[in-house]
Amino acid sequence: MFDKNYKIDDLMDFDEKYVLHTYARKKIRFSYGQNARLYTPCSREFIDFGSGIGVCSVGHGNQELADAIAKQAKDLIHLSNLYLIEPQALLAKKLVELCGYDMRVFFSNSGAEANECAIKIARKFGEKDEKIDRYKIITLESSFHGRTISTLKATGQDKMHLHFAPFPDGFLRAKDIDDIYNVVDSKTCGVLLELIQGEGGISPMDKEKIQKLAKFLKEKNILLMVDEVQSGIYRTGEIFASKVYGITPDIISTAKGLGGGIPIGATLTNLKNIFVPSDHGSTFGGNFLSTRAGLCVLEILEKEYNSGKLVATIDSFNQHLEKIISDFSFLFEKKVGIGLMCGLVAKDDNIQKNIIENAFEEGLLVLKSGKNVVRFLPPLTIKEDEISEGFERLRKACCKL
Numbered sequence: 001m002f003d004k005n006y007k008i009d010d011l012m013d014f015d016e017k018y019v020l021h022t023y024a025r026k027k028i029r030f031s032y033g034q035n036a037r038l039y040t041p042c043s044r045e046f047i048d049f050g051s052g053i054g055v056c057s058v059g060h061g062n063q064e065l066a067d068a069i070a071k072q073a074k075d076l077i078h079l080s081n082l083y084l085i086e087p088q089a090l091l092a093k094k095l096v097e098l099c100g101y102d103m104r105v106f107f108s109n110s111g112a113e114a115n116e117c118a119i120k121i122a123r124k125f126g127e128k129d130e131k132i133d134r135y136k137i138i139t140l141e142s143s144f145h146g147r148t149i150s151t152l153k154a155t156g157q158d159k160m161h162l163h164f165a166p167f168p169d170g171f172l173r174a175k176d177i178d179d180i181y182n183v184v185d186s187k188t189c190g191v192l193l194e195l196i197q198g199e200g201g202i203s204p205m206d207k208e209k210i211q212k213l214a215k216f217l218k219e220k221n222i223l224l225m226v227d228e229v230q231s232g233i234y235r236t237g238e239i240f241a242s243k244v245y246g247i248t249p250d251i252i253s254t255a256k257g258l259g260g261g262i263p264i265g266a267t268l269t270n271l272k273n274i275f276v277p278s279d280h281g282s283t284f285g286g287n288f289l290s291t292r293a294g295l296c297v298l299e300i301l302e303k304e305y306n307s308g309k310l311v312a313t314i315d316s317f318n319q320h321l322e323k324i325i326s327d328f329s330f331l332f333e334k335k336v337g338i339g340l341m342c343g344l345v346a347k348d349d350n351i352q353k354n355i356i357e358n359a360f361e362e363g364l365l366v367l368k369s370g371k372n373v374v375r376f377l378p379p380l381t382i383k384e385d386e387i388s389e390g391f392e393r394l395r396k397a398c399c400k401l
């Protein structure tokens with residue numbers, strides 16, 4: 001859908017004039033999409049290997065999701081959390097059953113909010129649990145946890161902290177997993193980490209180190225808090241990356257892929273009675289529309305998973321990446337990531353930049369991550385023809401260098 005009354009230049013002018021300048025936008029106007037394909041009003045086609053930074057998990061224009069949203073919108077979009085919200089209860093049940101962790105869920109509207117809730121759970125746990133107040137949360141270098149003031153402080157990239165001090169107290173930084181043992185002190189209540197750093201270069205943590213850390217934290221009664229905002233909801237091939245790592249976190253935060261594009265965040269915890277009414281809340285969080293969308297997304301993805309389609313898609317996508325690595329070894333060092341959260345490490349940041357730009361010109365959307373990684377987060381429902389056409393375009397983009 002697009003408004004014929006406006007030319008792209010007019011819209012770019014409005015955007016420039018009226019919208020705060022927080023994004024370096026490209027001059028492109030998409031009007032509709034079909035699974036991993038996107039179209040401009042003049043029918044120029046793109047293949048989407050980014051899915052709105054890992055959000056459009058069931059693709060664009062998904063009929064089942066559109067029908068579920070439309071039906072729910074006609075019935076009820078929103079009531080306050082003071083009343084029972086049927087799809088919210090059903091979505092919480094579905095999430096807990098799919099992951100198999102003995103947890104309860106709080107719903108919010110974004111990844112940062114899901115992490116805010118995680119932080120509040122850890123703080124209340126630390127306050128309640130011991131004679132001394134434990135309030136410190138350890139996070140890792142190169143991590144990304146959001147842009148609210150406390151999730152920004154939790155984010156381990158100092159360049160993002162410029163201009164916004166003072167920050168809330170109680171966040172400690174570890175260089176890497178090994179360094180966590182040095183940083184833990186008597187006031188630590190939790191460790192918050194991404195198993196695969198999404199913005200920090202798509203580099204997965206070492207499985208053995210994570211399992212050892214999980215054991216250590218349990219012994220010390222410190223919470224293991226896993227940020228699965230990007231890695232969750234089947235992105236790695238399992239409902240949560242935590243399953244791939246064989247761990248049982250105390251808290252999992254997730255968002256992006258859960259609503260298929262409708263904003264939703266979720267925080268799951270095994271501290272099932274940590275909150276009492278009024279400890280936490282959200283006006284919009286968990287409303288009829290977003291949780292209905294989440295429920296529909298999970299039903300679609302559960303089928304993809306159970307039928308073996310997801311694993312076949314992951315295999316095919318990764319084989320194409322391997323082939324790119326071997327054919328363009330002068331551009332790339334290696335492939336990184338797990339499942340459909342993957343990347344190619346470019347030899348330098350210039351190559352990364354040029355590949356992303358050339359791919360765009362060829363009609364392919366790919367993302368950046370870290371200093372030199374070309375990131376791929378395609379829809380989990382991407383089809384074989386879309387994969388091969390996308391990689392054909394990526395090859396052309398590489399050949400131009």
Ligand SMILES: Cc1ncc(COP(=O)(O)O)c(C=O)c1O
Binds near residue numbers: 144146229
């Ligand atoms: C791992 C991780 N945590 C948190 C966030 C913040 O999510 P949101 O932008 O929905 O607040 C992101 C977003 O990219 C993320 O990748």
